[in-house]
Amino acid sequence: MEIKITKTTAPAVKPEASVLGFGKYFTDHMFIMEYNPEKGWHDARIVPFGKIELHPACTALHYGSEVFEGLKAYRKSDGSVQLFRPMENIRRMNRSAERLCLPQIPEDTAMQILTEFIKFEQDWVPSAPGTSLYIRPFMFGNDETLGVHSVKHATFMIITSPVGSYYKEGINPVKIMIEAEDVRAVRGGTGEAKCGGNYAASNRAGEKAEEKGYSQVLWLDGVERKYIEEVGAMNVMFKIDGEVVTPQLTGSILPGITRKSCLEILRAEGYKVSERRISIDEIGKALADGKLEEAWGTGTAAVVSPIGELCYKDVKYIINDGKIGEVTSHLYDTLTGIQWGKIEDKYGWTVPIK
Ligand SMILES: *Cc1c(COP(=O)(O)O)cnc(C)c1O
Numbered sequence: 001m002e003i004k005i006t007k008t009t010a011p012a013v014k015p016e017a018s019v020l021g022f023g024k025y026f027t028d029h030m031f032i033m034e035y036n037p038e039k040g041w042h043d044a045r046i047v048p049f050g051k052i053e054l055h056p057a058c059t060a061l062h063y064g065s066e067v068f069e070g071l072k073a074y075r076k077s078d079g080s081v082q083l084f085r086p087m088e089n090i091r092r093m094n095r096s097a098e099r100l101c102l103p104q105i106p107e108d109t110a111m112q113i114l115t116e117f118i119k120f121e122q123d124w125v126p127s128a129p130g131t132s133l134y135i136r137p138f139m140f141g142n143d144e145t146l147g148v149h150s151v152k153h154a155t156f157m158i159i160t161s162p163v164g165s166y167y168k169e170g171i172n173p174v175k176i177m178i179e180a181e182d183v184r185a186v187r188g189g190t191g192e193a194k195c196g197g198n199y200a201a202s203n204r205a206g207e208k209a210e211e212k213g214y215s216q217v218l219w220l221d222g223v224e225r226k227y228i229e230e231v232g233a234m235n236v237m238f239k240i241d242g243e244v245v246t247p248q249l250t251g252s253i254l255p256g257i258t259r260k261s262c263l264e265i266l267r268a269e270g271y272k273v274s275e276r277r278i279s280i281d282e283i284g285k286a287l288a289d290g291k292l293e294e295a296w297g298t299g300t301a302a303v304v305s306p307i308g309e310l311c312y313k314d315v316k317y318i319i320n321d322g323k324i325g326e327v328t329s330h331l332y333d334t335l336t337g338i339q340w341g342k343i344e345d346k347y348g349w350t351v352p353i354k
Pocket of ligand 1: 070194230231232233234235254255256257258259298299300301
């Protein structure tokens with residue numbers, strides 16, 4: 001696919017690493033292309049970053065037809081830039097698009113667009129420890145009618161944002177509230193699609209948790225409200241009596257690429273791992289028996305995030321004295337080592353930008 005390039009005439013001054021945070025600054029350019037049934041994907045272009053015009057009846061604004069992805073570009077110590085398992089993001093975006101009746105993008109075309117765009121913007125990949133360029137591909141329905149039917153016109157874009165180290169003051173375990181009323185997703189719904197609507201439905205519980213001093217929400221299954229699903233924008237894992245356990249992918253859980261990578265590392269290294277249903281009662285019992293050894297979340301933004309406290313219906317569960325555990329640290333070191341090119345990538349997960 002040919003990509004037309006229009007360079008900005010007003011490049012921005014790149015922010016210092018210390019002020020980056022998450023998703024506050026954007027690079028000089030963005031990628032955009034459109035879809036319709038006659039032409040397929042067309043008008044692929046890199047243009048100066050800026051506002052876009054939408055018809056007020058745009059499908060995404062009314063009926064929520066939007067999917068997105070999140071991955072990062074990392075700068076290695078030799079100055080080169082690499083991506084981490086980008087084909088996994090491309091495949092997941094196409095699965096999300098399929099669920100929401102949005103058009104798919106052929107895998108090789110999506111990979112070409114992604115690598116060409118990142119190569120074009122590569123000066124924006126920061127180099128300070130822990131920093132990276134967050135990449136946000138997204139697609140939305142863009143029909144100019146209020147009629148409710150499947151999407152005929154769509155727009156795909158990629159925007160990129162230099163982001164700071166998630167753990168500026170060292171890795172501090174997070175406190176998480178288990179939500180007992182709202183649910184995030186049910187089997188057959190859109191839980192396994194990475195779509196904006198899932199987040200809109202999660203906000204109320206997130207606010208409630210924040211008011212009580214918890215940083216994120218842990219969701220239970222939508223039917224029995226008994227089995228653990230995932231945390232906000234992270235999958236969750238526990239170490240119980242020497243074994244790593246994580247909720248199996250039932251259709252209502254987002255299949256995280258960090259989750260998958262952690263499981264592959266643990267299995268390759270001979271850890272006991274199982275994907276199965278985990279009830280909140282089992283967690284309570286393991287804690288009471290002194291067998292709940294570690295808990296952590298996994299996701300692109302935080303990589304691996306230790307969980308120091310869970311709260312369920314006002315009962316507090318303190319895990320590992322609120323400290324980061326051994327397996328949690330090991331996974332963090334291994335993943336970040338591979339991502340920033342500090343340790344050998346024996347899994348073949350990294351893709352250099354050349
Ligand atoms: C993106 C996301 C994750 C984590 O997925 P990664 O591929 O590991 O970044 C987990 N849960 C939800 C709801 C997500 O949107």
